[in-house]
Amino acid sequence: MIFNKTLIALTCGAILIAGCGGSSNGSSEVVIPDETPTTGFSFEATEMITNITKDVIVAGYQNLNNKAETFHLATLTLLNTPTAENLAITKQAWQDVRIPWEQGEAHIFGPVDALSIDPHLDTWPLNTNDLEALLTSESGFSADKIRTWNDDVQGFHTMEFLLFGDGVTDNSISIDEMTALEREYLSATAEVFRGYTQALYDAWTVRADANDANSAPYQELLLTPNNDVYSSQLGVIQELINGMIGIIDEVGNGKIAEPFGTSINTTDTSLVESQYSWNSLADFTDNIQGVQNVYRGEFPNQADKIGIIDFVNAADSNLATRVDEEIITAINAIKAIAGSDNLPFRQAINNADARIRIQASIDALSNLQTSLEGEVIPLLNQWQGK
Numbered sequence: 329m330i331f332n333k334t335l336i337a338l339t340c341g342a343i344l345i346a347g348c349g350g351s352s353n354g355s356s357e358v359v360i361p362d363e364t365p366t367t368g369f370s371f372e373a374t375e376m377i378t379n380i381t382k383d384v385i386v387a388g389y390q391n392l393n394n395k396a397e398t399f400h401l402a403t404l405t406l407l408n409t410p411t412a413e414n415l416a417i418t419k420q421a422w423q424d425v426r427i428p429w430e431q432g433e434a435h436i437f438g439p440v441d442a443l444s445i446d447p448h449l450d451t452w453p454l455n456t457n458d459l460e461a462l463l464t465s466e467s468g469f470s471a472d473k474i475r476t477w478n479d480d481v482q483g484f485h486t487m488e489f490l491l492f493g494d495g496v497t498d499n500s501i502s503i504d505e506m507t508a509l510e511r512e513y514l515s516a517t518a519e520v521f522r523g524y525t526q527a528l529y530d531a532w533t534v535r536a537d538a539n540d541a542n543s544a545p546y547q548e549l550l551l552t553p554n555n556d557v558y559s560s561q562l563g564v565i566q567e568l569i570n571g572m573i574g575i576i577d578e579v580g581n582g583k584i585a586e587p588f589g590t591s592i593n594t595t596d597t598s599l600v601e602s603q604y605s606w607n608s609l610a611d612f613t614d615n616i617q618g619v620q621n622v623y624r625g626e627f628p629n630q631a632d633k634i635g636i637i638d639f640v641n642a643a644d645s646n647l648a649t650r651v652d653e654e655i656i657t658a659i660n661a662i663k664a665i666a667g668s669d670n671l672p673f674r675q676a677i678n679n680a681d682a683r684i685r686i687q688a689s690i691d692a693l694s695n696l697q698t699s700l701e702g703e704v705i706p707l708l709n710q711w712q713g714k
Contacts, residue, residue, distance in 0.1 A: 368712040371642040373561045376634045379625050380568060381550045383633060388432045388621070389529045395425035396518075396525040403487075403515040410511060412503045418514075419491050423607060426484065430611045433578075434618030435571040438546045439531035447479045448524045452601050454489055455480035462513075469512045471519040482517050488604045490514045495604035495674065562714035568636060569708075572619045573700050576658075579615045580693030583608075584662075588677050588686055595677045606672035612662045616693075620655045636704075643707045651704065654696040661689035 399421040406414045429449065432440070440446055459481045466473075474482050490510050493501040530538065537543035549557045550564050558564050587599040602608045621627055625635025641648035665676050665685045676682035708714065 368710045369643040369707075370712050371639050373565060373639065373713060376625065376636070376638060377550055377561060377564050379633050380622055380635060381547050384621050384625060384627070384635075385432075385435050386529075386532050386547055387627075388428050388618075389525070389532055392425065392428040392432060393522075393525040393529040395421070395428060396522045399425045400515070400518040400522045403511070403518040407508075407511045407515045410503055410506065410508075415491070415501075415503045415506065419605075422484075422487060422491055423605070423610070426602075426607060426611065427614050429484070430614035431618035431621060433575045433615050434622050435568065436574065437567055437571055438549075439528055439536060442536075443527060443531060445524050445528045447483075449483045449521060450485070451479040451483055452485055453480070453598065454485040456489065456494075459486060459489065463507075463509055466509075469509070469516040471516045471523070474513075474516050475520050475523075482520060484521075485602070485604070487514055487517055487521070488602065488607075490517075492605040495606060499604065499606040499672070560714060562708060562711065565636070565639060565711075566705075566708055568622055569700060569704060572622055572636075573697060573705075575615050576619060576693055576697045576700070579612050579662075580690050580697065583612060583615075584673075584686060584693075585690055587674070588683070588690070592678060592680065592683060597674045597677070600674040600677070603672075603674045606674070608673035609662060609665055612673075612689075613659055616655065616659050616662065619696075620652075620659070623652065623655060639711075640704055640707060643710060644703075647699070647703055651696070651699050654692070654699055658689065658692040658696050661685070661692040665689055 399418070402414070402418040402421040406418045436446060455478070458478070462477075462481060490506070490513060491501070492499045493505070527538065532546045534545055535541070535543040536546040536549070549555050550567075553560050553564055558567070583601055587596050589595045597603065600608055602611050617628070623636045624633075625637070626633040637648050637652055640651060665671070665673065665682060667676075667682055667685060671679060671682055676686060
């Protein structure tokens with residue numbers, strides 16, 4: 329994060345009294361400074377928008393695409409050489425590609441929405457009945473065949489179910505429990521999956537509309553606003569902030585609160601996303617990590633770059649710091665849900681002590697959402713560079 333310290337507001341409430349020597353009549357002259365309240369602030373947004381677009385969003389989709397390729401290759405190896413070691417490698421590759429996808433949910437707009445990439449990759453819940461029926465009725469699987477089927481029998485959670493089992497009592501299956509047909513389904517689905525991540529990356533970097541040779545890459549719409557999508561830089565910044573708010577709301581009020589229920593008697597484990605692999609808490613953490621990436625304008629452990637925090641800081645340094653701290657608090661609260669027993673989320677919602685920690689994470693996310701909606705969004709109307 330880069331703070332623009334040159335724009336710290338100066339307030340001057342003192343009445344200045346001029347020296348007597350300069351007065352022709354020898355009397356004191358009272359000088360009252362202009363105290364007209366400042367209602368706006370200045371911020372040069374070009375560098376911030378460029379950085380977030382290229383070094384956070386596009387770089388994130390490139391990472392997703394690379395990891396999707398690694399995962400696909402792992403499934404091919406597992407298909408041809410079904411060993412316990414190759415199964416473990418493929419499981420890890422699934423968890424690895426999950427990270428950039430979940431972090432990228434902090435900016436789900438543009439091609440990921442227009443091309444229906446999100447439902448293609450991450451439809452939840454999985455239709456296990458149809459999936460098991462296909463595994464029973466079909467004699468073989470190919471990418472071309474799977475690509476024509478509904479989203480609820482392909483994507484992340486189909487592959488998760490095949491790799492980790494049903495997740496009820498554990499999140500592990502042995503290589504002996506995995507049939508050749510299941511490995512074939514997995515590999516074909518991973519090939520389809522890889523095609524969608526490539527399409528997403530190409531839409532941002534090559535052509536937003538793959539069917540139009542004159543279409544510009546989507547990133548250009550953010551970098552050079554005054555177009556049909558973004559009429560100004562104000563629209564771009566608004567999109568970025570609303571993207572952060574959207575995933576915070578989804579994690580706090582959807583992914584966590586819905587299976588959590590109103591009491592321990594109203595929990596619903598069927599609503600827990602990534603319940604087969606017990607990867608839910610990692611998902612939630614990465615979602616809010618994605619918020620931090622956009623807010624700070626950089627990935628963890630990278631050098632400071634300019635982000636939304638600098639925009640907020642130009643208006644209110646205390647607010648900029650507080651929102652940053654609220655993001656950290658939310659991430660830590662989610663991580664703490666597992667407790668010393670390392671409970672997966674689907675078990676934690678039915679544990680009395682863990683439920684206290686879950687409520688703390690919901691509260692932390694709510695505080696963060698309130699700050700963004702109630703204090704950061706209004707800054708858009710005060711920004712003089714709009």
